[in-house]
Amino acid sequence: MGLVKPKRSSLGRATRLARLGAGLTGSYLAYQLQRPFLDDREKEVRRQALGRKSARQIREDLQDLRGPIMKVGQALSMQTHLFDADVVQELAGLQMQAPPMHGSLMRAQFKGALGKYPEEVFASFEPEPFAAASLGQVHRAVTKRGEEVAVKIQYPAIREAIETDFRMLRTAGFAARLTGHLKESVIREAERGIIEETDYRIEARNLRHFATQLAPLPFVRVPRVYDDLSCERVLTMSRVRGVRLQEFLETNPPQELRDQIGTGLTRLFFFQLFRIQALHADPHPGNYLLDQDGTIGLVDFGCVKYLKSEIVRCYAQFWSREWTNDPALFAEIIHVIFGPEVSPAEPRVRRCMAEIRSFYDEFHPLDGPSRALDLADSKFMDGLNALAKTLLKNKFLAPDFLFLSRTESGMCNLLHTLQARVATTQIAREWMPPIRKTGQ
């Protein structure tokens, strides 16, 4: 029961899924078979070629299927430790889009969810959506008390469609075939994450949590939830001002404003990371609403990642670099981000850490931390991408850590597009947690 492009039958869909499974089965099987006969270097080359080829195929097939299955791709792309960099990049490019609802369906769904029609509970309600969401659409409305709100309404039976898609995915053998390394537990985890996003009550909870936690940042606006007008499938929240990045750039904002917004976005990132230890996990540009007064509206809390504090503390070390002359600290970092079985003395570990260090030394230097980094600089972006590639290649890295560095990359991409100049090091150090757990 997936959300099919109207012109494709579900039979075609099943066939396609099966082909997806078979295609991967075929190529992976072939790879597995010749494995013992290849030397290590050759193996690596083959694996990469295979990764790229099947990654593109997966992306194209999933893209074509649209529907919830695409969400699977997105979720899998979060499991960065399982795939090659190319696969991850291909998968991350998937954006799900529920089919649009016409007025009659939207009203029916709204009534099914809240017991009344929109026009009965709002003073006014725009029947045309003003934004698309991955699982539905967003409408402008005004409450009976005159407050401007955004009402996110989910396409009906999305959860059932996702469950069906996962069932099909399993039957198609996709899960087992995609590997070697894609375990049932991973699929289950991906499914759980997506299903969670279909429950807007969870998003409402995240919104409340972040609204409280982000209160110390006056330049950030988080929507307020209207509980009596929200449920699993409808989320009513205060409408936040501002426009998406692309639209913002079309107004030709002066450099100072770019810098101000860029600084705000950076502070927002580090405050979440170091203080809240939770990240609004989707650095999708559509989720930041930028205003001419330099403030930032933050929307879309469907996917929030709560981080382990040891991961956060180790990550902070990249910014403070205290490990460079503290072997015990170095060992601790290796333990946390590479895992207990990896020795700090291993050459590949040292190479990886050296690369991290030289990148941070070059672009986020400790001397003169208040110096602004020009994020428009393509040299910086190249360095960042090279580092991301190195990290993604390393299958031993803790998934949470990889997730974190991907989010940082996403943020930098945003700042690059914005062409902002930001004193990154200074901001990072503002809320940095203590190096060691207290009492240690």
Add this chain to the structure above:
Amino acid sequence: MKQPAEAKKGKAAPKGKRNLNKERTKEKILAAALELFRENGLEGTTTKQISRKAGIAEGTLFNYFKTKEDLALFFFQKETNDLIRWYGQAARLQDAPLPEKLFAIIHRQLEYIAPYEEFIGAVFFRSLQPRSKLSPLSLESQELRLKYLRFVSDILAQAEEKKEIPPIGELGAYAVGLFYMGIVTHWLHDPSEGKQKTLALLDRSLRLGTTLLKKGGWDW
């Protein structure tokens, strides 16, 4: 529903008025019966209970409805009249694309029957028996059926005129009628909250159907 006060007993009312009164009594009986069906189920409700609740003699009841099927037929007549009246007033829908029109119509029908799910469930399956008065083949239900088919044909004809779909003739309305029966069956067995699975099915199959028609994917 506003109606003139009931004519006093004994006085011979003019014919139009007599019909109106008859209609009113039928509605009273139907309302009583539907409420009892909801409380006690279709089988658990006796004609005695219905007549008592409607405030009429049990013998009189049979003058109006000989069986529960007659009652159901009356229910569907009212439902169809309501639908046609509602559609005539739904200004928003007149310019909507065909899939939305059909969605809105069928959804309106589902909303109408929603409070009486159990009753509908019981009579719906009876209607599949050829000898039932509700069966598409029965003489009693012809008038109702024709009214519905004409209503749907008009809508399809408009869509044909607007070149939304190729000419499909009479068959189109029959197809919509059958489709509606299928949707009701799904709806009756839909355990999802707010029956959203039925909403999704309705939306997607209507879009699929219209797209297929447009592409000439169906050979008539």
